[in-house]
Amino acid sequence: xxxxxxxxxxxxxxxxxxxxxxxxxxxxxxxxxxxxxxxxxxxxxxxxxxxxxxxxxxxxxxxxxxxxxxxxxxxxxxxxxxxxxxxxxxxxxxxxxxxxxxxxxxxxxxxxxxxxxxxxxxxxxxxxxxxxxxxxxxxxxxxxxxxxx
Numbered sequence: 001x002x003x004x005x006x007x008x009x010x011x012x013x014x015x016x017x018x019x020x021x022x023x024x025x026x027x028x029x030x031x032x033x034x035x036x037x038x039x040x041x042x043x044x045x046x047x048x049x050x051x052x053x054x055x056x057x058x059x060x061x062x063x064x065x066x067x068x069x070x071x072x073x074x075x076x077x078x079x080x081x082x083x084x085x086x087x088x089x090x091x092x093x094x095x096x097x098x099x100x101x102x103x104x105x106x107x108x109x110x111x112x113x114x115x116x117x118x119x120x121x122x123x124x125x126x127x128x129x130x131x132x133x134x135x136x137x138x139x140x141x142x143x144x145x146x147x148x149x
Contacts, residue, residue, distance in 0.1 A: 005065065008058055019047065083140075088118070096117075
């Protein structure tokens, strides 16, 4: 990852510089008429094979640099990720069973199910799962640290 991070600008340029003219020429279908067929195949091979690879590596490097931070929100939900994953399906099924029977627009049903399932999952996690070591164990979490009196 250090090598990728050190070469992030080169990777970005190796991906974008050949991609832009290829997209422009490909969109207008105006490849130079005097270009030999083998040259077009080499260029297309580079664009199809290497450009995505370079762009993915550049995104990893820039993403690591830009997104490497933490806060209370991220810490809370990092610990809650697996329990929320387990809980959310139960809430989706229960809420969805009732909501899909309502005579409202499908988009509203979807938004309502997503919102209520998220709220229910987070509330159940915070009230039921997070509080005791037994429920924490059942949901695959580390036990709470003991506080000294």
